[in-house]
Amino acid sequence: MPSKNIPKNISQLILENHPLAPLTTWRIGGAAARLAAPADLADVWGLMRLAYDRGWPLFFLGRGSNVLIDDAGLPGLTLHLAKSLQGLERHGDNLRAGAGVSLPRLAQAAARLGFSGFEFLAGIPGTVGAAVRLNAGAEGQSLAGVLKRVWVATPQLQLLELTPPELGLGNRTSLLLNFPHWLVVEAEFNLAHPADPEVVKARMAALIAQRKTRQPANPKSCGSVFKNPAGAPAAGWLIEAAGFKGHRLGDAVVSRKHANFILNAGHATAAQIKALMTEIQEKVWQTQGVALEREVVLLPEDLA
Ligand SMILES: Cc1cc2nc3c(=O)[nH]c(=O)nc-3n(C[C@H](O)[C@H](O)[C@H](O)COP(=O)(O)OP(=O)(O)OC[C@H]3O[C@@H](n4cnc5c(N)ncnc54)[C@H](O)[C@@H]3O)c2cc1C
Structure with a gap:
């Protein structure tokens, strides 16, 4: 079982106002008020305790391949784990x-x-x-x-x-x-x-x-945006049938190859991606009676 020692000087690990977009596959989102990459589990405990004591909201970020970070960024403390806990x-x-x-x-x-x-x-x-x-x-x-x-x-x-x-x-x-x-x-x-x-x-x-062969070549995506609904056709099929392939809102574009992928075709904002997701959910529900559930996590909304 992992051990539980808390190091001193933990606040030295914290970077303030650190851009988050480069840490996500969508390359979208504002800055973290505070970002820290714990070197080990002891750092995790220290950072969690600090956030708890100071009343900072706490966020986690791995390789950023399943999150949409708000254009205004994240308050509190974000723990970046992509290079931590690598045993x-x-x-x-x-x-x-x-x-x-x-x-x-x-x-x-x-x-x-x-x-x-x-x-x-x-x-x-x-x-x-x-x-x-x-x-x-x-x-x-x-x-x-x-x-x-x-x-x-x-x-x-x-x-x-x-x-x-x-x-x-x-x-x-x-x-x-x-x-x-x-x-x-x-x-x-x-x-x-x-x-x-x-x-x-x-x-x-x-x-x-x-x-x-199945997925778009543009790497700036979060993979599948919506979960495949139980007892219904796949989300990509439903979105394609609702006429969204190639649909664009600013630089947020529904992939022509796989309609459950929304691509950042340039400088898409989180606001554009969210508006496009809502448009898709509404139209799929209206035309096919299926309520698509998001797979991607919206930060900070989903943790509020
Ligand atoms: C091109 C592409 C293809 C993909 N294909 C697939 C696929 O085939 N199948 C599939 O399931 N997914 C797929 N995904 C989605 C994604 O890769 C997975 O959901 C993956 O598990 C997310 O890992 P991450 O480290 O990037 O998480 P992040 O995006 O960094 O975080 C996702 C969520 O997990 C939380 N989190 C992060 N680390 C931890 C932790 N240690 N403990 C608790 N919570 C944590 C975060 O707070 C956030 O809410 C794909 C994504 C892309 C971009």
């Missing part, structure tokens, strides 16, 4: 990963160790911590299929150990959506399916190549 180690039949480990790195590590089951993660550009929160998935598989347990830090400085049933992992959902200030710090995965590393690597490469 990745085998423990017998398990693989333990820090929350900041990228999903492609996790998939490659499992392949190198000679285990299959993680290939679907190779093309998802996020971190382990955020992936647990939303039960990230692809190719009909999700994190729930390989996850054994996670450790979560709470703003009250508790360290909780949770299993998949306790996390309530479902279709792009988990208990953590109800507790957005709980930080996943570490996750443990089952290494259950031994396989030839070269075969696993070839399968990963094939999945990544397949993805490239």
Whole structure:
């Protein structure tokens, strides 16, 4: 279990008024009032305690591939985890990963160790911590299929150990959506399916190549904006049927290749993306009777 020491001089880690757009795949959003990249778990505790004591709202940012940050930026303190908590180690039949480990790195590590089951993660550009929160998935598989347990830090400085049933992992959902200030710090995965590393690597490469044929070439997106609704056609199909392919609002453009992707075709603002999302939700509901639910997180709104 991760340890819980609190370092002194923690406020030295904090950068003020730091631009956030470059830390997101959409390249959109204002600045963080305060940004800190914890080097380790001790820093996490220190920063959480500082935010708690000072009454600062607390935000987390991994690789920024599933967030839309408001044009006005974020108040309080944002913990940037893309380069933090990078531990990745085998423990017998398990693989333990820090929350900041990228999903492609996790998939490659499992392949190198000679285990299959993680290939679907190779093309998802996020971190382990955020992936647990939303039960990230692809190719009909999700994190729930390989996850054994996670450790979560709470703003009250508790360290909780949770299993998949306790996390309530479902279709792009988990208990953590109800507790957005709980930080996943570490996750443990089952290494259950031994396989030839070269075969696993070839399968990963094939999945990544397949993805490239389906997804837009412009990397400035957040992946799928809306969840695929249960018992209805895929969100991309519904948005295309509502006539949105290529639809543009300023520099926010619905991809012609995959209508569930909204691209930043230049200098799109968060306001333009939000207005386009609302327009899509309204029209899909009016024309097809389906209420699309956002997959992407709006910050700070969704944490207010
Ligand atoms: C091109 C592209 C393709 C994509 N394809 C897929 C796909 O196939 N399947 C899929 O599921 N997703 C996909 N995504 C979405 C995204 O990559 C995943 O949701 C990913 O898990 C987000 O990770 P992140 O580190 O970028 O999270 P961020 O965008 O940085 O954060 C997302 C949310 O998680 C919270 N968070 C971040 N770290 C933690 C933590 N340690 N503990 C608790 N909460 C945390 C943040 O507060 C925020 O609310 C795609 C995105 C892009 C851009």
